[in-house]
Amino acid sequence: MEDAVLAKALEAARWAPSWANCQPWTFVVVRDAALRERLARADRSRRKPLAAAPVIVAVLGERGRSGYIRGELVTEKEDWWYLFDLGLAVENFSLAAHDLGLGSVIVGWFSAREMESILEVPAGREVAVLLGVGYPAEEPTPPRRRTLDELVSLDRPGQPWPAAAQAAAGERAIVTVLGPDRVGIIAAVAGLLSDSGANILDISETIVDRYLTMTMVVDLAACRLEFAALQARLAEGGREVGVQVIMQREDVFRYMHRI
Amino acid sequence: MPISFSREEILETIRMVHSEQLDIRTVTLGLSLRDCAGRDAAAVAARVREKVERVAGGLDRVAGRLAQSFGIPVINRRLAVTPVSLVLDGAEPDAFVGVARALDEAARTVGADFVGGFTALVHKGFTAGDRALVEAIPQALAATERVCASVNVASTKAGINMDAVARMGETVLEAARKTADRNFSGPARLSVFCNAPEDNPFMAGAFHGVGEPEAVLNVGVSGPGVVLRAVQQHPEADLGTLADIVKRTAFKVTRAGELVGREASRLLGIPFGIVDLSLAPTPAVGDSVAKILEAMGVERCGAPGSTAALALLNDAVKKGGAMASAHVGGLSGAFLPVSEDAGMVEAVLAGALSVEKLEAMTAVCSVGLDMIVIPGDTPAATIAGIIADEAAIGMVNDKATSVRVIPAVGHREGDWVEFGGLLGRAPVMGVSRFAAEGLIRRGGRIPAPLRALGN
Numbered sequence: 018m019e020d021a022v023l024a025k026a027l028e029a030a031r032w033a034p035s036w037a038n039c040q041p042w043t044f045v046v047v048r049d050a051a052l053r054e055r056l057a058r059a060d061r062s063r064r065k066p067l068a069a070a071p072v073i074v075a076v077l078g079e080r081g082r083s084g085y086i087r088g089e090l091v092t093e094k095e096d097w098w099y100l101f102d103l104g105l106a107v108e109n110f111s112l113a114a115h116d117l118g119l120g121s122v123i124v125g126w127f128s129a130r131e132m133e134s135i136l137e138v139p140a141g142r143e144v145a146v147l148l149g150v151g152y153p154a155e156e157p158t159p160p161r162r163r164t165l166d167e168l169v170s171l172d173r174p175g176q177p178w179p180a181a182a183q184a185a186a187g188e189r190a191i192v193t194v195l196g197p198d199r200v201g202i203i204a205a206v207a208g209l210l211s212d213s214g215a216n217i218l219d220i221s222e223t224i225v226d227r228y229l230t231m232t233m234v235v236d237l238a239a240c241r242l243e244f245a246a247l248q249a250r251l252a253e254g255g256r257e258v259g260v261q262v263i264m265q266r267e268d269v270f271r272y273m274h275r276i
Numbered sequence: 277m278p279i280s281f282s283r284e285e286i287l288e289t290i291r292m293v294h295s296e297q298l299d300i301r302t303v304t305l306g307l308s309l310r311d312c313a314g315r316d317a318a319a320v321a322a323r324v325r326e327k328v329e330r331v332a333g334g335l336d337r338v339a340g341r342l343a344q345s346f347g348i349p350v351i352n353r354r355l356a357v358t359p360v361s362l363v364l365d366g367a368e369p370d371a372f373v374g375v376a377r378a379l380d381e382a383a384r385t386v387g388a389d390f391v392g393g394f395t396a397l398v399h400k401g402f403t404a405g406d407r408a409l410v411e412a413i414p415q416a417l418a419a420t421e422r423v424c425a426s427v428n429v430a431s432t433k434a435g436i437n438m439d440a441v442a443r444m445g446e447t448v449l450e451a452a453r454k455t456a457d458r459n460f461s462g463p464a465r466l467s468v469f470c471n472a473p474e475d476n477p478f479m480a481g482a483f484h485g486v487g488e489p490e491a492v493l494n495v496g497v498s499g500p501g502v503v504l505r506a507v508q509q510h511p512e513a514d515l516g517t518l519a520d521i522v523k524r525t526a527f528k529v530t531r532a533g534e535l536v537g538r539e540a541s542r543l544l545g546i547p548f549g550i551v552d553l554s555l556a557p558t559p560a561v562g563d564s565v566a567k568i569l570e571a572m573g574v575e576r577c578g579a580p581g582s583t584a585a586l587a588l589l590n591d592a593v594k595k596g597g598a599m600a601s602a603h604v605g606g607l608s609g610a611f612l613p614v615s616e617d618a619g620m621v622e623a624v625l626a627g628a629l630s631v632e633k634l635e636a637m638t639a640v641c642s643v644g645l646d647m648i649v650i651p652g653d654t655p656a657a658t659i660a661g662i663i664a665d666e667a668a669i670g671m672v673n674d675k676a677t678s679v680r681v682i683p684a685v686g687h688r689e690g691d692w693v694e695f696g697g698l699l700g701r702a703p704v705m706g707v708s709r710f711a712a713e714g715l716i717r718r719g720g721r722i723p724a725p726l727r728a729l730g731n
Binding site for chain 2: 263266
């Protein structure tokens, strides 16, 4: 990874907002293989994400400035506000890194003392987080996030914000199963849906001359698969039991059949 | 929560896609290139390419994703840019060819099938740049694969620029000569317009008009197969009832376009412009406007009664579609592209459909003489005469008309010409052997028509 690319991501971090513009952050770019290995070993998180990263960026914070006005601590959050500032800088870094085609991971599960001694950090600064940075070997599916209507309310907590409900409605889909009827079709399709975390809200089914037509409304808010991945899995599962399985976003039907 | 749609409704949508060829014909991203303008042609070409690739980079991905999640195919991704004559006015023809190449490369990079906007608007006269662009058209089309050219030679307010008409007769012929070894892809990407709309998402006439915003998404829906099936299911319905059935069908088809347009607009962060309610056929069996007319009751498309049937169809599609979309625009009507419509081709072979009958039909529907293959030895002045006639229909009726004819150099009436893909194949149709030479040679402008005393 070129320094010039890394410099662009750090440049973005530099422009993060902070308490009274105190910029309580400094960064250490760790390229030395031996140092990286020691840092990775001291990482206590289970998946050891730092081990494979070609560069580790240590984000150091300084207490005593963020949250203070003229030397006096004024926020109720006490002496912790600097972590909020560092969070903003790290987010800027991560977004810029992504934009540059890099991947990054934020690691905070370690003993700061231990990391500080490895990096010989001078007194007054502490290691807040370590960022593993590199060109990603794979592009994983993003883990599910809670939907807007679970998160956002209007005017007061708990009061629904209509725009959020609308956004969540896009998470529903209609699954249609067409084909010759036989034992186990519904179980197979329902099994694939529940395995992926999709919730079946309703099923309607008719059989005419042993030809099955089944439609289901499913809620995908908690689904762990991308839409296209689930679609492919359903189509494949359908082929195995000799039926056609089609999944479409519910909006299509609302648009075409409702005024 | 209960299913809020009946099984019939769900199956209807699925049937429309799987057996009646319902699709979103095109998602067209309109893009202003005015900020790329300049005197240095190489720099303009570089800026054009950079901007198109930057703004349209996500188009293919988003269109693909929406098609998959809605279960409705999105056939084409296209670009429409500011008329290039405005971006590079004053340059030499070679410089215009350079910009065409830049557009072609950018379109390939972003996965767009076609890019429209190699365009000049000359209904009242030429600027120096317009003249150079028109001169560059045959070479620009020969040097590219995805660039579409159009020239607006007439309008209801300005009349018909007959010098431009004469020029376009020669240009069409020259474009055919230059691409005779490539299935005449030149004239297949060249439309000559009267009253060209500024927000048309369909090729070859798409361009991003001067009244348009920085960028805009326009959607063209299509569904001749769906309308055909609806008409076939009501063989006994009187024409008033039939119009109503077509309206309902057009409503549903257009809603699908509206949904895809809105979602694509949201995902790309580009404002949604219009839905174009055109019935655009494809060579696929059943996806034919001609077959709809035949299902309505004329023995063959082109038989007496065809124009009346088409008038009903065109109007009903607009009425149904207008309610389905917040903004309707573009060409919005039934297309009659001969090579792209298997039913039209059959009608031509049966001797039911001639260029003259098509011309009459274009008076009541969208666009004009489209994808018509004519003999390669047709004189330029005759092509110009055809263009002038079509422009007159557009001018007097205050509607868009265009001519996209393909003089099949080296072929005679009755030969076949293949275009490939959605452009289809068609037999060479005969044109009148009587000349328009004397009229075309006069040049000048046909004055704009009087808009009052309308009879």
